[in-house]
Amino acid sequence: MEFDFAAEQPKLLMLMYGLVAFVLVVGGLLLLLDVVPAWFARRREAQLVAASASGAPLPRRPRQREGIFALFFLLPTLLLLTIGLVVPAIRTLLLSLMNGDSTEWVGLRNYGFLFSDDAMLRVLTNTLIWVLLVPLVATGFGLIYAVLVDKARFEAVAKSLIFLPMAISFVGASIIWKFVYAYRGEGDQIGLLNQIVVSLGGEPKQWLLESPLNTLLLIVIMVWIQAGFAMVVLSAAIKAIPGDIVEAARLDGVSPWQMFWQITMPSIRPALIVVMVTLTIATLKVFDIVRTSTNGNYDTSVIANEMYNQAFRYGQSGQGSALAVFLFILVIPVVIYQIRNLRQQREG
Amino acid sequence: MTTATPTVAAGTQKTDGTPTTTAGRVRKRLNSRTATLVSIVIAVVWTIPTFGLLVSSLRPEDEIKTTGWWTAFTNPQFTFENYEQVLFGRSASSGQLAGSFINSLAITIPSVLFPLAFASLAAYALAWIKFRGRDWLYIAIFALQIVPLQMALVPLLKFFSTGVTLGGVTLMPAWDLVDEQKFAQVWFAHTCFALPFAVFLLHNFISQLPGDLMEAARVDGATHPKIFRTIVLPLITPALAAFGIFQFLWVWNDLLVALIFAGGGDETAPLTVRLAEMAGTRGNEWQRLTAGAFVSIVVPLIVFLSLQRFFVRGLLAGSVKG
Numbered sequence A: 001m002e003f004d005f006a007a008e009q010p011k012l013l014m015l016m017y018g019l020v021a022f023v024l025v026v027g028g029l030l031l032l033l034d035v036v037p038a039w040f041a042r043r044r045e046a047q048l049v050a051a052s053a054s055g056a057p058l059p060r061r062p063r064q065r066e067g068i069f070a071l072f073f074l075l076p077t078l079l080l081l082t083i084g085l086v087v088p089a090i091r092t093l094l095l096s097l098m099n100g101d102s103t104e105w106v107g108l109r110n111y112g113f114l115f116s117d118d119a120m121l122r123v124l125t126n127t128l129i130w131v132l133l134v135p136l137v138a139t140g141f142g143l144i145y146a147v148l149v150d151k152a153r154f155e156a157v158a159k160s161l162i163f164l165p166m167a168i169s170f171v172g173a174s175i176i177w178k179f180v181y182a183y184r185g186e187g188d189q190i191g192l193l194n195q196i197v198v199s200l201g202g203e204p205k206q207w208l209l210e211s212p213l214n215t216l217l218l219i220v221i222m223v224w225i226q227a228g229f230a231m232v233v234l235s236a237a238i239k240a241i242p243g244d245i246v247e248a249a250r251l252d253g254v255s256p257w258q259m260f261w262q263i264t265m266p267s268i269r270p271a272l273i274v275v276m277v278t279l280t281i282a283t284l285k286v287f288d289i290v291r292t293s294t295n296g297n298y299d300t301s302v303i304a305n306e307m308y309n310q311a312f313r314y315g316q317s318g319q320g321s322a323l324a325v326f327l328f329i330l331v332i333p334v335v336i337y338q339i340r341n342l343r344q345q346r347e348g
Numbered sequence B: 001m002t003t004a005t006p007t008v009a010a011g012t013q014k015t016d017g018t019p020t021t022t023a024g025r026v027r028k029r030l031n032s033r034t035a036t037l038v039s040i041v042i043a044v045v046w047t048i049p050t051f052g053l054l055v056s057s058l059r060p061e062d063e064i065k066t067t068g069w070w071t072a073f074t075n076p077q078f079t080f081e082n083y084e085q086v087l088f089g090r091s092a093s094s095g096q097l098a099g100s101f102i103n104s105l106a107i108t109i110p111s112v113l114f115p116l117a118f119a120s121l122a123a124y125a126l127a128w129i130k131f132r133g134r135d136w137l138y139i140a141i142f143a144l145q146i147v148p149l150q151m152a153l154v155p156l157l158k159f160f161s162t163g164v165t166l167g168g169v170t171l172m173p174a175w176d177l178v179d180e181q182k183f184a185q186v187w188f189a190h191t192c193f194a195l196p197f198a199v200f201l202l203h204n205f206i207s208q209l210p211g212d213l214m215e216a217a218r219v220d221g222a223t224h225p226k227i228f229r230t231i232v233l234p235l236i237t238p239a240l241a242a243f244g245i246f247q248f249l250w251v252w253n254d255l256l257v258a259l260i261f262a263g264g265g266d267e268t269a270p271l272t273v274r275l276a277e278m279a280g281t282r283g284n285e286w287q288r289l290t291a292g293a294f295v296s297i298v299v300p301l302i303v304f305l306s307l308q309r310f311f312v313r314g315l316l317a318g319s320v321k322g
Helices: A005-054 A066-095 A109-116 A118-149 A155-167 A170-180 A192-199 A213-239 A243-251 A256-284 A288-293 A303-313 A317-347 B004-015 B021-029 B032-057 B061-066 B069-073 B081-088 B097-128 B134-146 B150-162 B179-206 B211-219 B224-235 B237-253 B256-261 B271-281 B286-306 B308-317
Strands: B164-166 B169-172
Touching (some): A005 A066, A066 B097, A066 B179, A066 B224, A109 A317, A118 A155, A118 A213, A118 A256, A118 B032, A155 B286, A170 A288, A170 B032, A170 B271, A170 B286, A213 B032, A213 B308, A288 A303, A288 B271, A303 A317, A303 B256, A317 B150, B032 B069, B097 B224, B097 B237, B097 B286, B150 B179, B150 B256, B211 B224, B224 B237, B237 B286, B256 B271, B271 B286, B286 B308
């Protein structure tokens, strides 16, 4: 075991450059914003002094130009958003109408490919399964857990344990679960799932190779990660229900079941929608889990994974772009739904 | 909530006195002691996969590959060999994650700082400087949250590798970055992708600062930069922390952006890229995968556990990341 520290030095140097650039850019901007107005103020003062000394009429005070300030405050953000997001998104839209190496216009052929190719249809079906299951299961579980644990004695610890997977990368989580699903042909099983199956008298299986079960097993990983998010947001919403409503219901002798459906559910509806929408969008874009667990093989691929493969492995930037655009189109109705809900809430 | 009250009253009449059997059963089930027990059991089940990984990473290679990690309790054999191998091992197959760990750090730190600074400046301008078209600009930035980053990947990579030419005029030459210089691409990409959400989140906080305070400062002759530095920044520290943690976890745990803009080379690949690669090519080398996964998990876990309060606050303030 040796560690070649010299090999790491260029990286640390690069990190240093990055930090120096940060200080220069941000510090420079703030300094500029400080110095320039001060300079103008001084010049105006000098003008005033000169004017009053010569007895000429005082120059009129110029209108405050706040817009200039705003421009400088916004400059880095607008520049980066334009270069890094707006222009590339438009170019992706155009690329999706071109062939693999972007030399010819092909119209909507790439989109036709999405809906005719057998492997692609499999990808779309898988994505649909993901999008239907993950938000529903994760939110349902998060909600039940939030209700269960509300005001329980170990609430903080229990919630932390459920929430913990949020900190784990999708890659890390995939490895954790691949280990749970691990299979050995002979001898003791090392994967927890197969061990449970064996001890119940079943035959061990290569879980991740069996379609369509493997997609469901990958979905378990996503639910495991995201349930904590749903739980935390919903738990906060439950705690925000005014105490007197709950108290009044309790005095009326409402059962916990009714309390849940008639008090809790209507009160946390907005939070519920936010969680569902957030999870739906996150699920649509899921990439890391599929790539790490199966690399999209054995019929598990989803849109984001296929987009990466097409654009960056097979060099089919046309088909890859079409997949990206399709992803974007799928996100739009979800977001519109969310906005409409927010508006209703504000009016209601 | 007003609509809920009548239904409740109606429901009460039905079950007044003797509760129906269903309600009775539910009440029993939701009895607080049982609920506590169930929630603890679920929490334990939720933690078992991670726990199994941690235990396995500390077991000798032969043991991991032949027996389940649960046997470690009846037959305890523990070692740090896996961690030594996976972090510092000389052979290419061992992972050499120590270098990737540094790559992860080098990618993450600037990718958190840049959007934090730019977004707080922008959010201040959008909240407190009056100019024409302000609301439209805010809506536009807000709307950009829904553009999936997949929409930007191909052209952005092209932007770095070939530069920008418009009508035969080179507006920007190719970046032509090699080895560790590629970090700059990753910083750039992460910063761009983070900005819409960052502006949205920080704007939520900054626009809620008391207007009187700003007015008083303006009357005293403070300029916008001065107000920003001396009044706004100290007041929004919790929001900055919330976004900082959010972005830190996002960048540290990201695979897609790193894969495309950093590549898989030793000089730049962060932990996630290296681990995903190991999971693909050495899927049965559990002694390395378990230890490697834990190496990648430990930093976000520490950050997360120590700053959970800020993180939750940030989540609740802006859980609409697109």
